[in-house]
Amino acid sequence: MSQTRHVPVMLQRCLDLLAPALQAPGPQAPVVVDCTLGLGGHSEALLAAFPSVRLIGLDRDKEALRLSGGRLAPYADRATLVHAVYDELPEVLDRLGIPKVQGVLFDLGVSSMQLDEADRGFAYAQDAPLDMRMDQTTGIGAAEVLNTYPPGELVRILRAYGEEKQAKRIVSAIVREREKEPFSNSARLVELIRDSLPQAAKRTGGNPAKRTFQALRIEVNGELTVLERAIPAAVQSLAVGGRIAVLSYHSLEDRLVKQVFAAGAATTAPPGLPVVPERYQPRLKLLTRGAELPTEEEVAENRRAAPARLRGAQRIREEER
Numbered sequence: 001m002s003q004t005r006h007v008p009v010m011l012q013r014c015l016d017l018l019a020p021a022l023q024a025p026g027p028q029a030p031v032v033v034d035c036t037l038g039l040g041g042h043s044e045a046l047l048a049a050f051p052s053v054r055l056i057g058l059d060r061d062k063e064a065l066r067l068s069g070g071r072l073a074p075y076a077d078r079a080t081l082v083h084a085v086y087d088e089l090p091e092v093l094d095r096l097g098i099p100k101v102q103g104v105l106f107d108l109g110v111s112s113m114q115l116d117e118a119d120r121g122f123a124y125a126q127d128a129p130l131d132m133r134m135d136q137t138t139g140i141g142a143a144e145v146l147n148t149y150p151p152g153e154l155v156r157i158l159r160a161y162g163e164e165k166q167a168k169r170i171v172s173a174i175v176r177e178r179e180k181e182p183f184s185n186s187a188r189l190v191e192l193i194r195d196s197l198p199q200a201a202k203r204t205g206g207n208p209a210k211r212t213f214q215a216l217r218i219e220v221n222g223e224l225t226v227l228e229r230a231i232p233a234a235v236q237s238l239a240v241g242g243r244i245a246v247l248s249y250h251s252l253e254d255r256l257v258k259q260v261f262a263a264g265a266a267t268t269a270p271p272g273l274p275v276v277p278e279r280y281q282p283r284l285k286l287l288t289r290g291a292e293l294p295t296e297e298e299v300a301e302n303r304r305a306a307p308a309r310l311r312g313a314q315r316i317r318e319e320e321r
Contacts, residue, residue: 007041007301007302007304007305008041008042008045008107009107009247009294009298009302009304009305009308010247010292010294010298010305010308010310011041011042011045013292013310014042014105014245014247014310015045015046015049017243017245017287017288017310017312018032018046018103018105018243018245018312019049019050020243021102021103021241021242021243021314022046022050022053022102022103023050024102024241029052029053029054029078030050030052030053030054030101030102030103031053031054031055031056031098031101031102031103032046032050032053032054032055032056032101032102032103032104032105033055033056033057033058033089033093033101033103033104033105033234033237034046034055034056034057034058034105034107035058035086035089035104035105035106035230035234036058036059036086036105036106036107036108037057037058037059037064037065037068037081038059038064038068038107039064039067039068039071040057040067040068040069040071040072042105042107043055043057043068043072043079044071044072044075046103046105047072047075047078047079048075053078053103054078054079054080055072055075055078055079055080056079056080056082056092056093056096056098056101057072057079057080057081057082058081058082058084058085058086058088058089058092059081059082059083059084060083060084060085060086060134060135060221061134061135061136062083062135062136062137063136065081065083068081069081080096085135085226085230086106086226086227086230086234087226087227087229087230087233089104089230089233089234089237090233090236090237093237100237100238100239100242101237101238101239101242102238102239102241102242102243103242103243103244103245104234104237104238104242104243104244104245105244105245105246106230106231106234106244106245106246106247107247108223108227108246108247108248108249108253126186127185127186127187128185128186129141129143129184129185129186130142130143130146130183130184130185130186130189130216131143132213132216132217132220132221133220133221134221135221139220139221140220141220142216142217142219142220143182143183143184145157145216145219145220146174146178146183146189146216147178147182147183151171151172151175154167154171154174154175155167155168155171157215157216157218157219158170158171158211158212158215160215160252161214161215161218161219161224161252162211162212162213162214162215162218163211163251163252164211164212164215166196166197166198169196169197169198170192170193170196170197170212172196173192173193173195173196174189174192177192186213189209189212190207190209193208193209193212194208194209214250218252223253224252224253224256227253227256227257228256231246231256231257231260232260235260235264235283235284235313235315236319238315239315240315240316240317240318241314241315241316242314242315243287243312243313243314243315244312244313244314244315245310245311245312246310246311246312247308247309247310248291248308248309248310248311249307249308249309250307254291254309254311257311258291258311261284261286261311261313262286264282264283264284264313265282265283265284265285265286265313266282267280267281267282268280278317281317282316282317283315283316283317283318283319284313284314284315284316285313285314285316286311286312286313287312287313287314288310288311288312290311291309291310291311292309292310292311293308293309293310294306294308
């Protein structure tokens with residue numbers, strides 16, 4: 001597939017957020033981790049902008065690793081690409097003998113490649129097998145979720161992960177249809193969702209299948225469960241002065257990132273202490289006021305940037321042992 005259409009989201013802002021940590025003088029080359037390598041757009045820019053940096057790139061998708069490996073070939077001596085899910089960051093760093101890192105970047109959500117490759121089943125705009133696994137070597141696909149999960153569990157997933165108000169209606173239709181014939185392709189599901197929604201619900205918020213597809217993708221890949229472990233682990237891996245930047249694409253991800261950053265930036269002292277001892281001081285300093293949004297120009301150039309929310313934080317203190 002062509003890599004020209006891959007435009008990294010909020011690229012310059014991510015570089016600016018991480019720059020002070022990656023340019024700071026030190027005895028060792030600074031290490032930056034791209035936890036969501038994808039097609040390597042952010043990684044390529046990091047390696048080009050910071051000539052002394054060593055990059056560790058993680059992705060659970062072997063095809064993404066192959067494609068980005070080609071793109072990053074000119075920097076092969078400074079880039080280590082690893083087949084791993086991003087909550088495995090501590091194990092990866094341990095294996096590579098890296099105690100702390102200076103920068104971490106997460107670009108959450110589905111990579112351009114996964115959306116553009118029709119046979120992966122991520123996109124509701126084209127018919128494809130209902131798979132949605134980011135790592136196609138493991139786990140169950142979306143069709144199996146639709147065909148085997150109890151109705152109550154499907155309703156919970158659509159409500160919790162898709163924030164779908166019509167979850168019950170959609171699930172009733174799914175259960176009725178799967179008894180006639182199991183689901184295998186996305187077009188049938190899209191059509192069923194359209195048919196089961198009231199007119200008013202179809203008029204708002206883009207494609208009516210969007211929320212259901214998001215919910216299935218999150219369930220199939222365990223995205224929120226993984227993220228709950230990954231963000232604290234990434235903060236833990238930062239050296240003092242190190243920085244983390246996270247791009248989220250829906251409110252569930254953004255809320256989770258916000259909570260971890262806010263907890264790190266708060267004092268843990270019991271109320272009423274006249275002087276706060278060192279061990280209760282905040283470990284993080286927030287680098288963004290709330291979540292930053294892409295500019296209008298960027299959204300015009302790259303429509304996939306539209307829902308992006310960027311948050312950054314800096315490690316300002318070691319953990320107390």
